[in-house]
Amino acid sequence: MELIFLGTGAGVPAKERNVSATALKWTERKGRTWLFDCGEATQHQILHSPVKLGKVDHIWITHLHGDHLFGLPGVLGSRSFQEAETPLTLFGPEGLRRFVDTVLTVSQTHLRYECEVREVTSGVVYEDDDVRVICAELDHGIPCFGYRIEEKDRPGSLRTDLLQALGVPPGPLYRRLKAGEDVRLPDGRMIRAREVLGPPKRGRIVTILGDTRPTEAAVRLASQADVLVHEATYRAREAALAVKHGHATTVDAARTAERAGVRTLILNHISPRYGVEDEPELLAEARAIFPETYVARDGWCYSVISRD
Amino acid sequence: MELIFLGTGAGVPAKERNVSATALKWTERKGRTWLFDCGEATQHQILHSPVKLGKVDHIWITHLHGDHLFGLPGVLGSRSFQEAETPLTLFGPEGLRRFVDTVLTVSQTHLRYECEVREVTSGVVYEDDDVRVICAELDHGIPCFGYRIEEKDRPGSLRTDLLQALGVPPGPLYRRLKAGEDVRLPDGRMIRAREVLGPPKRGRIVTILGDTRPTEAAVRLASQADVLVHEATYRAREAALAVKHGHATTVDAARTAERAGVRTLILNHISPRYGVEDEPELLAEARAIFPETYVARDGWCYSVISRD
Ligand SMILES: [Zn+2]
Ligand SMILES: [Zn+2]
16 A cells, blocks of 8 residues: 655645645555546656556545646546546545536547546445545535545454464365354364454555644544645644635644544645745654654655554 | 747647647737647646746637646636736637636636636637737537637838938937828928838738648638648558548648648647657658648747748
């Protein structure tokens, strides 16, 4: 599981940071990739990244401001141009469907693949065998969501040392025990799966938030997350501007991370007023409150390692 | 008058060529700039160019395919973000208004300036004291226009040598003669403007076409132009593909240039299948028919020099 930061700036593209887009690449699942937000020129950033457009099967839009949205039409069109034929699902606030429909119709873009738009409100918005996604509304002036991606816990490893001591020979029984099934041996003994499995492997949790002022919803979405990706449009002394424009400062992000008990905080959505030379200060402000903080840069990859 | 090629590729962005956008900078008119087409990431290309977004006061869209259109929302938004307050007028085919309205509404983009959309059909679509723009529909499968920008002829220079020989002293009279007015001197003599003015300065003509198969409309729009910017999506041997997809080859472009009697042909909208290493061949194919041909590249500037 890898986060690839494609655009870490705010509002308008700058030479150092493009507008918002973050990829979550499921390295364990054949490189299947999710995109969070899709600012203009996200497809250009992808050209220079390890992300493959054809592998992107879900796109999650936090809110419909242009710096999070205007790259979506190009991503949809180019994914088709590259002859991807697997379905794509888009999640985002109300209005996303109207945007996509109008843009595709007016430009006569005919997609080769099925493209479904799901307008979210809050709660569990996605679930499959491996993952669950929960979203909740933040505080940004317009409908804006945060997404909590919860990998499901996986069964622990089979303790083959124990099985061998019990005289259970390797074979199909092992697979059934591994899957959590209790089995009866030919000699009549009952083997309980929970007795021969190690502790379950905790699924990872990644929380990616849209733009927001500090809010309880952010703390809840980030609770105990392995990684929290949080906007930090402004440095601490611009707190008044942040409140006015519905944004967070470095300090707001760090406080949310601390209260939520996350392992790692990654700041993004940095205002173009700050250059790379300002990064140490942004970082210091957040680290004074939450030491495990990083500032994302365009092109940066971060591996989300399991806690176990 | 300078052409600045911001995006010279076709269909999808490639590392070497972005999707369509061409700026026409009126260096004689305080850098006032017109944009022709606006593919995704045009604002990013502008960041690295001599174009100033705030100076862009007219945007001309040839057709609504995504590679000519999807950068428009970002240009509109960022022009406002940069606090431009002068009006902006957009020209393009029917559907442009719906696109702009939906995109601005859904993204809650509030422009600080007046933004008018004019949906064109054909004929004279713009005229001021200095310039006239004529458009006509091309042959691309969807409504697609070419624009002929005609600078109006300007009066010739005042022949001060002649005036001095006639004993007319420099002063306000000179300005009136220069403007084409006949004047009576204090001693009763009549001086005819046309007798003391050099030959009128021929206005320049620049023709910028949208995507098209060869068509008479293109020849008419380009007639006697100083510069014709023509798509050449394909090389000559892909003529069948070009016809199928509503495009031109290098040879189609050269033939149109020759028939129209233009001075210079600039090829753009080059398919991403061709790299810079293929340029000599593309160029050779066109030059065999029309020697004054160039292939545009992203970032390339071309000064349109007056014929006089
Ligand atoms: Zn926003
Ligand atoms: Zn086209």
